[in-house]
Amino acid sequence: MIGKSVPRVDAYEKVTGRAKFTDDMILDKCLVAKVYHARIGNGIVKSIDTSEAEALDGVVKVVTFKDVPNHCYPTPGHPWSVELAHQDVADRNILTGRIRYYGDDIAAVVAEDEVTAARALRLIKVEYEEYPVEIHPRKSMWGSRPPIHLDKKDNVLARSNFFIGNVEQGFEDSETVIKRSYKTPIVQHCHIENPISYAYLDKGRVVIVTSTQIPHIVRRVVGQALGIPWGKVRVIKPYIGGGFGNKQDVLYEPLNAFLTMQVGGRVVKLDVSREETFCNTRTRHSIEYDLKAGVDKQGRLVAKDMMSISNQGAYASHGHAIAANGLTAWRLQYACPNIRGEAYTVYTNTPVAGAMRAYGIPQAAFVIECFMDDIAHEIGMDPLEFRRKNLIQGYYEDAYLKPIAANTNGIFECLEKGAEYIHWDEKRKAYAEQTGDIRRGVGMSLFSYKTGVWPISLEIAGARMSLNQDGSVQLQIGATEIGQGADTVFSQMAAETLHMDVEDIHIQTVQDTDVTPFDTGAYASRQSFVTGTAVRECAELLLEKILAYAKTLLPEETRALSLDHGWIFAGEDHAISLENLALESYYSLTNSSVITAETSKQVKKNTLATGCCFVEVEVDIKLGKIKILDIVNVHDSGKLLNPQLAEMQVHGGMSMGMGYGLSEQLILDEKTGRPLNGTLLDYKLMTTMDTPDLKADFVELDDPMGPYGNKALGEPPAIPGAPAIRNAVLHATGVAFNENPLTPQRLIKGFKEAGLI
């Protein structure tokens, strides 16, 4: 079953519209909540008048920051830490009178319907005292008066650094030393389903049905935010329309839980608009980098240094974990004896940055891979040759975080495949000496990526199985299907280990924290690795129990039992059908005992996936337009669990990577920090008409750490596209763009400065 392109187990439900998403499940007449957002970027609420809103017919309740619990809580989708020093930063209230970014949440209205709620918002009157707005981390990190959060006087949320070897000596010993600065933009996940939840009280407990990647974490955070025991909270996660990390954060669930408690437990729906999703949920961090590297005469890296400054926005959310992940990437993959890295994460008056697909690595890979091309360009070496010369072949491990290692390393094979597909050598030569207004180029980039979060954070997953009367198996997991195909591959894993057909595995797709085994959820490309380990162990346990029970039904001398597609075999012989065995287990008058298995598994492993992108572009210099003629991602993600799903996952990531390279960026107003283009019209997410044919390819190595030889594939496809495109434009035009996306305006400016226009 592993390695086969079995159809998605949810395909028919989703295609026919039968799959129930959060908004489809609200049966009773529910109340509607809307949030009142600040209209300044920094300051305090001097006064708030909600009397007119409260008087409006159909308004049930208006609450403000004065009504909510006054303690702070953390929001990121990390496992909780029992060590105080490793706990997430708690810097947020459910509503606030201290405005830290344009759009901060001040008050909320609960009304009988949506129109009434919207009308009530317009009747709320707020007076502010304004403070200067700072949207740039390089300035914000020198402090502001008052600071954005009182306990961080210099607005620096966190700083970290590392040293390997002697970097200064390395630069002295180098033949050539190169310095560059780069910057990445704020982007948004743009999952198709906006964050939505509804909440109500049941027997004095709060129930929240929400579009989330992390139901068990939502439960914990709602408990923390409201100051109620975690057992008093029940979270249900139905089918969801994408998350990409935005829903790896606790968003409006605490507010919604608070609101239902304010209206006697009636059902309250809180549906976030697209504009609010852009401004008030989470974004990808914009990070600025200063890089320096020295190479010897042969083009080998001797020393390298990275300084990065990450724009956190107004609240900590996932915080410094993103910039820190980039620092780790800086010391992996390329052989270099002397390495230094330093990262700052800085509060500013901008929308909050959190987790987004590949967690800081699209930023780091963009700058590292641009830099590698720029070094190669500077010393006149082919960029692919430069990488081959400097990449580590075979096993390597991280110098600091054990046991992070490339237990299998297919990067050279990936490069081989990519170069062959794009006709690298031929086209590098053919496009070397172009003139004219339309020019072509080929570029490439690569990455490595961890599988899960161990040892930085806890990895734990749970699975539960039971044998049905007909010999099929129920499978419950706490891990979440968020569109990536998790339910399908878990079903395949169970079927593989139990020697059954996938159709005989019935997976429970809805997570309900009252019944679902504990698992921290969908993020970090962890589930097929970590939850997969739990599913495998659970299946092994179930198999053991089935065979043990079979022994009680068979003559004593029967030996060497095995299970294969519906039959218990004794040696080569059919001994008893699984169905008959199952019936006995339920209804035997002498020894009935339903066969179940449950696992809660901590996984203390990690392994590095890798891959690359090769792309050919055509640049229309005078129109500032880039057309992608051909693009390929080649991934070493270990053994593929389901090749068709893997390909789909890569296609989706490539689309994200191209948007990051070409068109996506959230633009903020300099004076207020307000998003200027926070709509799907003005935020230029690529459409199908902008997307070329996508090619996905794989190098399949059997990784010893993965439960089925598999490594990370969920996030990596989004990483290498942007720098490959940028490097192809460098090849086509000779112009190095050091900030993504490569928008027409940025291109025209660059080409003018380079004298091409």
Add this chain to the structure above:
Amino acid sequence: MYDIENYYNAKTIAEAVELLNEHPEARIISGGSDVLIKIREGKMAGTSLVCIRDIKEIQGVTLMESGDIYIGAGTTFSHITNDPIIQEHIPVLGEAVDQVGGPQVRNIGTIGGNICNGAVSADSAPTVFSLNAMLRIADGKGGRMVPVKDFYLGPGRVDLHQGEVLTHVVIPAKEYQGYHGHYIKYSMRNAMDIATLSCSVVSKADMEKNILEDVRITFGVAAPVPCRCVETEEALKGMPIGEELYQKAEELVRAEINPRDSWRASKDFRIQIGGEIAKRALIRTIELAGGDQ
């Protein structure tokens, strides 16, 4: 859920005018692809609406005996693109409105709504300007005819008073016969986008004498309203067809347009693109006229 106070459905032009006079606070809705967005944004929340979607008289394209083409204001973009009269006589208009948003919007949005919305980025606008279109407006009292160039008053403002309904966009015979046109929409995406800058060139070339007889160049998003490059047009008329003509078109357009600086695009950027797309559109019209360029 949209915040709409009252909704009145008109079946005829006369009924629409009557309803608008009866309910002076009401706004016209046709396809709804602009109005519903404004209601959702809160800008028109609580409005009342007079719907003209069911009025048969203002749908479809008619070729009059005079050669004038009457396009009903309620004709959708997809109907215009697929209309045989448009395809034969003024294909540039069909191509231009085929660049609006995506298929769903083109199936619901109308040319009348596109014009009356007053947006400078409207994909129909540059071409109807370059075709010197006239607008037929009904008011229940005999109505009036306005040149499209006088209809746009400012961003989002047009010369349409309460109680008036745009019924037809009229393309006079002399304005399109013998002419070829090409529209370039410059946007950041190939679909689901509005123009960053747009240019429609309509020209008449004497291919035997190798001379550009007449040319009309209109820009969207280069000023508060769609604007003709009158000075450039005058300078180009009568010039021999060739590289010099195209160079001059590019240079003069750059000097004549006056786009704004905004977060969407800088003035410098728009000027660079403007020259380039005007040149490319002009070259295309000459190709369509049979020039080998």
